[in-house]
Amino acid sequence: xxxxxxxxxxxxxxxxxxxxxxxxxxxxxxxxxxxxxxxxxxxxxxxxxxxxxxxxxxxxxxxxxxxxxxxxxxxxxxxxxxxxxxxxxxxxxxxxxxxxxxxxxxxxxxxxxxxxxxxxxxxxxxxxxxxxxxxxxxxxxxxxxxxxxxxxxxxxxxxxxxxxxxxxxxxxxxxxxxxxxxxxxxxxxxxxxxxxxxxxxxxxxxxxxxxxxxxxxxxxxxxxxxxxxxxxxxxxxxxxxxxxxxxxxxxxxxxxxxxxxxxxxxxxxxxxxxxxxxxxxxxxxxxxxxxxxxxxxxxxxxxxxxxxxxxxxxxxxxxxxxxxxxxxxxxxxxxxxxxxxxxxxxxxxxxxxxxxxxxxxxxxxxxxxxxxxxxxxxxxxxxxxxxxxxxxxxxxxxxxxxxxxxxxxxxxxxxxxxxxxxxxxxxxxxxxxxxxxxxxxxxxxxxxxxxxxxxxxxxxxxxxxxxxxxxxxxxxxxx
Numbered sequence: 001x002x003x004x005x006x007x008x009x010x011x012x013x014x015x016x017x018x019x020x021x022x023x024x025x026x027x028x029x030x031x032x033x034x035x036x037x038x039x040x041x042x043x044x045x046x047x048x049x050x051x052x053x054x055x056x057x058x059x060x061x062x063x064x065x066x067x068x069x070x071x072x073x074x075x076x077x078x079x080x081x082x083x084x085x086x087x088x089x090x091x092x093x094x095x096x097x098x099x100x101x102x103x104x105x106x107x108x109x110x111x112x113x114x115x116x117x118x119x120x121x122x123x124x125x126x127x128x129x130x131x132x133x134x135x136x137x138x139x140x141x142x143x144x145x146x147x148x149x150x151x152x153x154x155x156x157x158x159x160x161x162x163x164x165x166x167x168x169x170x171x172x173x174x175x176x177x178x179x180x181x182x183x184x185x186x187x188x189x190x191x192x193x194x195x196x197x198x199x200x201x202x203x204x205x206x207x208x209x210x211x212x213x214x215x216x217x218x219x220x221x222x223x224x225x226x227x228x229x230x231x232x233x234x235x236x237x238x239x240x241x242x243x244x245x246x247x248x249x250x251x252x253x254x255x256x257x258x259x260x261x262x263x264x265x266x267x268x269x270x271x272x273x274x275x276x277x278x279x280x281x282x283x284x285x286x287x288x289x290x291x292x293x294x295x296x297x298x299x300x301x302x303x304x305x306x307x308x309x310x311x312x313x314x315x316x317x318x319x320x321x322x323x324x325x326x327x328x329x330x331x332x333x334x335x336x337x338x339x340x341x342x343x344x345x346x347x348x349x350x351x352x353x354x355x356x357x358x359x360x361x362x363x364x365x366x367x368x369x370x371x372x373x374x375x376x377x378x379x380x381x382x383x384x385x386x387x388x389x390x391x392x393x394x395x396x397x398x399x400x401x402x403x404x405x406x407x408x409x410x411x412x413x414x415x416x417x418x419x420x421x422x423x424x425x426x427x428x429x430x431x432x433x434x435x436x437x438x439x440x441x442x443x444x445x446x447x448x449x450x451x452x453x454x455x456x457x458x459x460x461x462x463x464x465x466x467x468x469x470x471x472x473x474x475x476x477x478x479x
Contacts, residue, residue, distance in 0.1 A: 033286045034315060038225035038254030039202045041147050043103045046082040050075060052091065059089015061113060066094040066120060076102050081147075086110040086154070094120025095137035095190070100145045106154035106206050114139045114158040114190065114212070121190045127219055127248065128191075129184055129241075130273025130306035132280065133384040138194035138217070142201055149202040156192065160212030161236045163189040168240065178373040180366045184241060185384050189213040192231075199223045210235050214243040215262065218250045220282065226255045233262040234296055243268055244297065249282035249309050256288075261295035265302040266324065269311050271338055274370075274397075275390030277308025278337050287314045294324045300350065304331040305363050307338035307399050317346035327356035327411060331363035334423065335397035341404075348409040356411035356438055359420040359428055361399060361448075394425075402429040406436055414440025417459050418467065422448030427473070433457045443467040449475050 057068035081101025088109040121136035174183040192211035205228040233242035244260030248270040260266040294300040300321035370388040417438035422428040427450040443461035445468040
């Protein structure tokens with residue numbers, strides 16, 4: 001057994017949760033999943049380098065190189081795989097699609113620059129923000145492939161500001177019409193990197209700037225490693241919905257040693273939205289995220305709001321949040337459904353995080369609750385509008401958050417330490433805290449929680465030091 005397996009399993013064995021007077025413990029017979037995450041294989045170089053410039057690519061930052069880059073990738077794959085490596089320059093491109101057994105190597109001094117023309121991003125069937133629909137492909141796509149890698153010390157620059165500006169303009173048009181819930185889907189913006197329906201994929205070391213939408217989207221995939229990446233989406237402004245790493249209905253994923261500075265969730269788990277997500281019903285599970293730093297963003301670690309397919313068996317440790325808006329964030333709504341369980345968080349440090357611990361089961365109603373205004377003919381609506389308007393029976397729509405463990409979690413310089421807002425129909429159950437402390441302006445609140453246990457737990461509010469408790473059962477906090 002490797003040192004990696006020993007350390008991961010050791011952390012896992014430390015975890016035990018008490019609830020309702022009974023021991024809630026992980027199924028130790030299945031603990032080997034922790035060592036069975038990330039890419040199992042990587043492509044080999046085969047001693048041949050395919051240079052996009054040999055296929056006509058020009059690194060002047062002006063010439064559109066999509067066709068040449070794609071031809072170099074296709075030729076590499078056709079001849080059994082190997083390395084596609086750029087020579088120094090700036091390569092303007094639309095969507096390119098990697099193939100099995102290919103390494104896309106982006107050395108220092110190379111910048112792959114995204115086109116600002118949406119027509120350079122082929123529309124594909126995919127899922128975005130929890131809904132399956134046609135949407136522009138990403139700048140770099142790994143779809144229906146295996147054994148693929150993107151490596152190097154260079155830069156992928158999405159040049160996404162033009163798409164951010166488009167979104168802000170559409171919000172001004174849509175919001176007054178009562179269409180906040182659909183504008184994110186109508187404003188089609190390219191993601192940075194898409195890994196979809198693929199396995200054994202490695203993203204390593206390169207820098208990703210200014211994605212038009214989500215930065216790295218791992219969808220319906222397994223055995224993926226994201227390692228050593230820097231993601232910065234706050235260049236030339238604040239990019240709306242520019243998540244860092246989104247793991248979406250995927251399994252056996254490892255994210256490590258990354259730095260994310262964005263304007264939405266930094267590291268996020270998702271599993272589908274509402275009626276469409278419940279229909280697809282694919283979980284997000286067996287995830288390890290470790291040794292990462294979140295700068296600006298809306299969630300050092302976020303679970304949701306797309307929870308329909310369920311999220312389970314997640315280990316997060318050795319993480320830092322520095323100035324992030326939210327820290328550990330769990331969110332869903334009453335028509336989303338899904339069970340979020342068995343999440344273990346260990347060694348988390350937060351400084352200047354506005355709200356370090358948040359659970360919200362009524363998140364962002366204007367976006368989450370789809371309602372068609374008067375004056376629209378339902379029969380003439382786009383398919384994705386109809387999916388968003390799909391009615392979810394209450395018994396299927398109620399999400400459940402339960403069985404989570406937090407140890408060695410500390411936050412300083414917060415505004416509100418704890419914001420936990422459950423709902424009567426679905427209490428937030430079986431959370432355990434050990435050696436956890438929060439310091440900030442206000443202690444905060446906990447409502448509709450059940451069977452929470454605390455050992456060496458401290459909350460200090462400089463302005464309001466009283467933690468407000470309401471509608472809870474068996475939430476035992478020593479004064």
